[in-house]
Amino acid sequence: MKKVRTKLSLIVSAAFTLSFIGILPPQLMAKTSDIPVVETKYKTASDNAYTWLKTQQDSAKLDGTGLPSGMVDSFEDYWGPNLPKQISYTYDQGVAAIAFLLKGDTNRTKNVLTLMSKIQGSDGSWCNSYWNNNLSGQELIKNVGPGMWICLAVMNYEKITGDTSFHSMATKYIDWALQFQKPNGGISGGQTYASGVWQPVTWSGTEENIDAYAALKYFSSTTPDKSSVYESAQxxxxxxLDNIEWDNTNNRFHGGFKNDTQTxxxxxxxxVNPWGVMALSGASNPHNYASSLAYIENAKGNASGVGTLSNPKYVETLTAADNGKTMTLYDFDWESDNVPYSSDASMGLKGPDIWFEGSAFMSCAYYMQxxxxxxxxxxxxxMKKQSTSSGESLGGIPYSLMGTNNNYWHMAQENCVSSTGWFIIASSRWNPFTGEYLNSAIPTPTxxxxxxxxxxxxxxxxxxxxWFSPxxxxxxxDVHYVVNSQNQLNYRMTYNSIQNRWEQxxxxLKAGDTIKYSFTYWQTAATDSPSYNYTF
Known part of the structure; x- marks a missing residue:
């Protein structure tokens, strides 16, 4: 999973690039009432994050055309002055597509998904990353997880807009991924091109199987001709996840499974822990996945308070060198190797760090609880590290604070799509694994x-x-309602000017169904109503 930047062109030919120019999709006419725009106290920060994501998409232009490709440039990073690196990670495209949806921008989401459909391999796969200036493969690995996030973006898109234009793109990818399912049920990590030919990897990642579970759960229920196959795979x-990857002793998930050694x-x-909370809660579970949050908080490191493999430490309190602000957030993993942070590359960039994307995962998991x-x-x-500078950096959030190595790759310190997109998701109280709002404590109503x-x-x-007439x-x-004991649904209501009221x-429905409903509305501030009941 290490992000090796290898410039080798495949999948996309020059002929395709020329044919693609000029056919970016028109604006989707989605129903306003179906777009889940959430107004919270973080609206300004979320709007700024959205501005940064738009800048990253608009700057990803095809060589020789000056036209945006539709991809979102993953990092605000440069080879040198005015030389952007122009790399777009597949996972980031899924995150950005969902974030755009949550800001009501279905047009930009559709641009991302249209582009991904054009560069999808004939076998259904995607590379881990692409050069966004020519749409050729950049990281020549086809891990299962990143592509599953395109499928999750399609799920969120379908549930919000009702448009199923990209459904077959997602199922084509799932079909490709299922060839890697092992006898123990886990789907291995996909394929690598490291030796010059595509070969299967030997590991199955917990993270990627959580992604796959969420995608299979949705597409098994919305794809009748594949329902039985997907449900069995799910x-x-x-x-x-339940029987191999859950650690009953420590109440947390393992990172994965090595298929070559069966360990x-x-x-x-x-x-893997906050994602497990978001993706698996509500399923028939033999374990309390939420207990993994306590494990993360209580992992204090060794006797010296330093994180190691045998004694992890995730919670770190660090101060940003550029603005002097101190924050208590979460590191990617345990790795400190008993040394303080050092920027000396000879030390492998070990030490405590803050991973902003992962910290947003934790916010979602806690809100869900x-x-x-x-x-x-x-x-x-x-927000203490969200850029407030005017210009292209405004609203961006970095990948990490200190730029350490996380045992998989070097964590960049530049503003990035993953942290910024997940900030929008977390501040919107949204669960991208289900395409619904996160469950939370009911706010005190006005x-x-x-x-x-x-x-x-x-x-x-x-x-x-x-209907609602304030x-x-x-x-x-917005209306929030539950029919019987089903999942809560949340919609921006449509205004009926004849009746002078908001409607959804x-x-x-059938006779005897009960509807529990409440409203959130804006007069001089966002206000929550009490809950009401109706029997059909």
């Missing part, structure tokens, strides 16, 4: 004003409309 992946990978990266104060404190500290009216009106044998009038209104249609 159940086998779940068994792998568990001893590495314990942070991300109802610990809003902890989730917010993490976001507050991430009493409904006397002149405000609301209700549910039956509109057909199987349909109803939830006084004074609101700039926007609900279909698929």
């Amino acid at each position: 159940n086998r992946v779940k068994s792998f 568990v990978d001893p590495y314990v990266p942070l991300d 109802g610990n809003t104060s902890k989730a917010d404190s993490i976001i507050d500290d991430i 009493p409904t004003p006397v002149d405000t009216s609301y209700g549910v009106t039956k509109t057909g044998d199987n349909s109803a409309v939830i 006084s004074p009038s609101a700039a926007w209104a 249609n609900v279909t698929g």
Whole structure:
């Protein structure tokens, strides 16, 4: 998984590049009520992050054309003055596509997904990264996880817009990935081109199988002709995660599995734990995956307080050299090797660090558990390194604070798509593994004003409309509702100027169904209503 920048062109020919120019997709006419725009106290910071992501997409231009490719440049990094590195990681494209959705920008999401459909290999695969100036493969490895994030972006896109244009692109990738499923249920990491030919890798990553589980769960329910195959694969992946990758002794996930030696990978990266909370909660689980959050907090290192493989340490309190701000956030893994931080490359850049992308994962996981104060404190500290400089850096968030090695790759200190995109996801209270809002403690509601009216009106044998008419009038209104005991749904409502009220249609109802609903609306600030009940 080390990010080796190898400039070798494959997959995309010059003829394709020329044919692609000029066919960037038109703006998608999505229904406003289906776009889950979340207004929180982090709106300004989230808007700035969105501005940075737009700049990164607009700057990724095809050679000789001056036209944006549709990809998002992964890092704000340069070979030298005015020489951007122009590398776009596949995983980052999925994260950016979801972040654009959460800002209501379906056009940019569709640009990303359209581009990914054009460069998808004939076998369904993607490389880990591409040169965004010519769309050729950059990191010649086809790990399963990055492509699964394109599938998750398609899932989020479909659930928010209802547009299934990219469904077959996602299932084509899943079909490619399933060839690597092992007898123990885990899907191995894919293929590498290191020896000059494509060869399978020998490991199965927990992270990548969590991605695959979430994708298989959605696409098995939305692809009838593949339903049984995907459901079987999903159940086998779940068994792998439950029975092989979960560490019952420490209450956390292992990093992966070595198929060549049939042994568990001893590495314990942070991300598999909050991702497990987000992707697996609500499933039929034999373990309490949320207990891994306590493991992370309580991993204090060795007797000297230094993280090692046998005594990990994830929580670090460090001070940024550029602005003097101190923050308590999370490192990628345990690796300090009993030495203080050093920028001397001969020491392998060991030492404590802060991983901003991974810290955003933790915020999501805590919010999902109802610990809003902890989730917010993490976001507050991430914001201490969000760029406030005017120009192209505005809103960007770096990959890491200190730039250490995390045992897989050197963590960059430049602003990046993964940290910035996940900041939007975390501050939006969104779960990209399910395409729904994170579950959280119900906020203390504001009493409904006397002149405000609301209700549910039956509109057909199987349909109803939830409506809301606040006084004074609101700039926007969101509805949050649960039918029976199903998952909560959240939508930006549509304003009916004839009825002078906000509305959201609900279909698929039957006699006796109960709807529990509430509203969030903006008058002079975001306000939450109490919850109400209706029986159809």
